[in-house]
Amino acid sequence: MKSDEPHDATRREALQRLLVLAPVLACGFGTAADVTASLASDDISLPARKLHFSSLVIDTHADTTQRFLGGQFAADGGFRSGLKFDFAARDARGSIDIPRMREGGLGAIFFSIWIPSKIKGPPAVARALEQIAAVHEQVRRYPADLAFATTAGEIRAAHAQHKIAALIGIEGGHMINSDLGVLRHFAALGARYMTLTHTGNVEWADSSGAAPVHHGLTPFGREVIHEMNRLGMMVDISHVSDKTFYDVLAIGEAPLLASHSSCRAICDASRNMSDDMIKALAAKGGVIQINYHVAFLSQEFRDAEKKDPLINKAIEAEVLKLCGDNEACELIEGDRLTRESVERGKLPRVDWSKIVEHIDHAVQLVGAEHVGLGSDFDGANMPYGMEDATQLPKITEALLRKGYSEDDVKKILGENTLRVMAEVERTGRALTAAPQ
Numbered sequence: 001m002k003s004d005e006p007h008d009a010t011r012r013e014a015l016q017r018l019l020v021l022a023p024v025l026a027c028g029f030g031t032a033a034d035v036t037a038s039l040a041s042d043d044i045s046l047p048a049r050k051l052h053f054s055s056l057v058i059d060t061h062a063d064t065t066q067r068f069l070g071g072q073f074a075a076d077g078g079f080r081s082g083l084k085f086d087f088a089a090r091d092a093r094g095s096i097d098i099p100r101m102r103e104g105g106l107g108a109i110f111f112s113i114w115i116p117s118k119i120k121g122p123p124a125v126a127r128a129l130e131q132i133a134a135v136h137e138q139v140r141r142y143p144a145d146l147a148f149a150t151t152a153g154e155i156r157a158a159h160a161q162h163k164i165a166a167l168i169g170i171e172g173g174h175m176i177n178s179d180l181g182v183l184r185h186f187a188a189l190g191a192r193y194m195t196l197t198h199t200g201n202v203e204w205a206d207s208s209g210a211a212p213v214h215h216g217l218t219p220f221g222r223e224v225i226h227e228m229n230r231l232g233m234m235v236d237i238s239h240v241s242d243k244t245f246y247d248v249l250a251i252g253e254a255p256l257l258a259s260h261s262s263c264r265a266i267c268d269a270s271r272n273m274s275d276d277m278i279k280a281l282a283a284k285g286g287v288i289q290i291n292y293h294v295a296f297l298s299q300e301f302r303d304a305e306k307k308d309p310l311i312n313k314a315i316e317a318e319v320l321k322l323c324g325d326n327e328a329c330e331l332i333e334g335d336r337l338t339r340e341s342v343e344r345g346k347l348p349r350v351d352w353s354k355i356v357e358h359i360d361h362a363v364q365l366v367g368a369e370h371v372g373l374g375s376d377f378d379g380a381n382m383p384y385g386m387e388d389a390t391q392l393p394k395i396t397e398a399l400l401r402k403g404y405s406e407d408d409v410k411k412i413l414g415e416n417t418l419r420v421m422a423e424v425e426r427t428g429r430a431l432t433a434a435p436q
């Protein structure tokens with residue numbers, strides 16, 4: 001089977017493939033326009049504003065960690081590896097920093113620990129550890145704004161102290177190097193979910209982004225799931241193949257998380273979840289966190305990308321020229337150049353209201369108890385009107401306008417994630433207490 005992976009990948013994923021093939025070019029200095037359109041906040045009603053800012057808003061997937069590793073855009077728009085991204089300063093690019101999270105009422109964020117699937121073995125472990133340390137470093141640097149959290153209770157405690165809870169999710173089982181000891185190490189360092197695969201298969205599970213090799217989970221894969229359940233780590237099924245998902249669901253002892261996945265019925269990406277999968281996930285208490293990436297939200301966008309692959313190839317070549325192999329630069333410039341293609345009429349414009357369409361589709365299927373937010377901020381191409389975290393109150397406003405109860409909106413904004421976390425923690429305690 002030939003995989004249609006390029007269409008199931010965010011810009012970051014496509015670039016990783018390109019980097020394997022192309023020589024790394026020297027960093028160029030383009031004139032980057034500021035694509036961070038600011039939203040006039042006055043179109044949020046008072047009830048929506050009150051509800052949003054009294055809720056615990058949780059995002060289970062952002063790729064901002066890459067920005068912590070080094071390099072930043074200079075005033076002239078060029079990316080300089082010697083400059084540092086300051087998480088406490090309002091940035092003109094990307095989607096997440098402390099001021100913009102505050103402005104958008106984002107109360108907890110899972111920072112993704114991610115390296116390309118092709119990196120395996122001890123280097124994968126080392127790079128994951130470096131990224132975990134980078135997240136801890138941010139919390140140490142800004143103790144008045146951030147609090148590291150590993151449990152639902154710690155997220156609530158951080159919120160009560162008006163701090164943003166910082167959490168860690170590992171995006172890809174390749175980073176444990178097929179070693180449960182490494183998995184335990186990550187958990188001890190505070191990782192609270194692991195996405196079983198990224199776009200490539202791992203030694204013990206198939207991804208939606210590659211041709212099947214294992215046909216789901218291997219026996220060792222089942223051991224990984226059991227150990228995650230025992231450790232109280234959420235099992236994240238975003239990115240995995242359908243067969244892997246059903247295998248995990250059959251043996252998992254705790255509810256599952258889809259940390260950043262949208263609905264396949266609206267946008268046919270193999271990386272999105274089918275209605276059957278969403279129903280099966282919900283039946284076991286899990287939650288689907290809607291991803292904002294335009295090519296996972298909009299069929300029209302996917303079709304346009306598929307029809308003219310040269311558009312993306314040109315964007316990727318330009319990103320490579322501007323960024324070399326700096327992943328933070330690639331993510332931000334990829335988003336900006338995609339916007340430019342939209343402005344030139346080469347790709348369709350996708351509006352933020354698509355996010356609400358996906359939320360509503362999942363809610364109609366399985367109820368408001370099983371849906372949440374997993375933006376993919378700083379790692380994907382954001383729709384118009386959801387350029388950054390400041391725009392999040394619009395989701396609350398839109399759900400209220402659709403007639404959602406305040407209680408249901410709160411669940412979608414974060415309470416569902418907290419419920420799943422608490423259930424996973426309880427399962428972990430029960431399994432730890434039980435004789436092995």
Ligand SMILES: [Zn+2]
Pocket residue numbers: 171239260
């Ligand atoms: Zn992802």
